[in-house]
Amino acid sequence: MLPFLGAFVADSYLGRYWTIVVTSVIYLLGFILVTLSASLTSLKQAGIFFVSIYLVALGQGGFKPCLQAFGADQFDEDYPEENKYKSSFFNWWYFSICIGTLTGFAVLTYIQDDIGWGLGFGIPAVTMAIALLIFLCGTKFYRHKLPGGSPLTRIVHVFVATFYKWNVSTYQEEKNVYRIEEKEVSIFGPRRQQLRTDQFRFLDKATVEDELDHECKTTFNWRLCTVQEVEEVKDVLGLLPIWMACLMYGVVFAQSSTFFTKQGSTMDRKIGTHFEIPAASLQCFTSLSILLLVPVYDRIFVPIARRLTGNERGITMLQRIGTGMFFSIISMIVAALIEIRRIKVAKDNGLIDLPNATIPLSIFLLLPQYVLFGIADVFAMVGMQEYFYDQMPDTMKSLGIAVNLSVVGVSSFISSFLISVTEKVSCRSKGGCWFTNNLNKAHLDYFYWLLASLSAINLCIYIFLASCYQYKNAQKDISNEDEESLSGRPLLPS
DSSP states (O other), X not given: OXXXXXXXXIIIIIOHHHHHXXXXXXXXXXXXXXXXXXXXXXXXXXHHHHHHHHHHHHHHHHHHHHHHHHHHHTSOTTSXXXXXXXXXXXXXXXXXXXXXXXXXXXXXXXXXXXXXXXXXXXXXXXXXXXXXXXXXXXXXXXXXXXXXXXXXXXXXXXXXXXXXXXXXXXXXXXXXXXXXXXHHHHXXXXXXXXXXXXXXXXXXXXXXXXXXXXXXXXXXXXXXXXXXXXXXXXXXXXXXHHHHHHHHHHHHHGGGGTHHHHHHHTEEOEETTTEEOOGGGGHHHHHHHHHHHHHHIIIIIHHHHHHHHOOTTSSOHHHHHHHHHHXXXXXXXXXXXXXXXXXXHHHHTTOTTOTTSOEEEEGGGGHHHHHHHHHXXXXXXXXXXXXXXXXXXXXXXXXXXXXHHHHHXXXXXXXXXXXXHHHHHHHTSTTOOSOOSSTTTSOHXXXXXXXXXXXXXXXXXXXXXXXXXXXXXXXXXXXXXXXXXXXXXXXXXX
């Protein structure tokens, strides 16, 4: 929930820049405190440790949704060339995240285990301080978007006005549409004007001006909204079905760090005679495959697809997400087939009743399912980041990134719930429990087939929803400051 809080504060009041700065300082203080707690005996207290962890969580929840949105803000959508680079930005953003993840996993894990936790926490603290300093050095070169006020107030305003105007006729809707977008610019800063669409037509009633509205003397009228306000709410509502369809991908995504690792722990993990790799280390191959495929996607696939489709992104954002979902299904099928082979080898070697025995099967047999996950991420995960940022209203971009982050979070809860239900149901059947402490007697392959089937059904639903989806239709900034915003970067808001 913290990313939603940070995104709300950024979009409503502080703006993305100041939210990043403030929460980065909080995050850095948390890391400094946890480093001192791990290093100094006098500070090794549970209270100090938990305070530091909460500070880290609070800081991360603040800057995580804002930093990516702030980076994407630097590309002006009114320029086709910059808009093309914005799509590329999301590819390289995820590329950079994977480099950080891979480095942290490979280096920090070793330092924390073999050298000490103090140094293991101190290195990220110093790295964060350097990153914050570099970010601050670029302040005068950034494009700074002004906060747009509380999005919750605007959303509630539209529904309240719709309730008041519920009995308005269609003729009145077309005749008395209320438009004051130009006046809003002085309050919220420049933003793109959205054209009226046909989806969720019942909300258009909120834009009809009647006699009571003419008599209203207050500056804020709960009975009346502009077309811009209504279209922004339509954008948010339009995202919800796609968001729900993406949850199943997140459920599949959660298995790579849980059951895949448990599978690997039962297999032969030796390299050479003496060295044995950790089962969780195969997750590095997902990041490695992403590092290899992102440049291929951005520099080879997109230009070729662009020439074939005429779309500046090569394929649409929803097509990209759907492609990733397809690869996640293939990954589950491959995982099920490999699990069938693992159990067969265990039976052939009389190891079914020996859960701690090493099955004579190389752990690298699991590589295909990890690599397929990397391919799926390049399409789906990056596609979701761009989609939820791009299709959110201009005044809610940070919230769009927070919505994207929530896919993984909510999916983890759904995954846990699905596992619990599956375990209870399977334990009552004659076939035995699908999940047991002895993985050789479990039926992970059944669970993988279940996920593949659910994902296939979900993909069909997603394709239908994507075919019905209307992309946001926005024009240039509704501002008398267009020339300034296009010729140079605005000064930092006070």
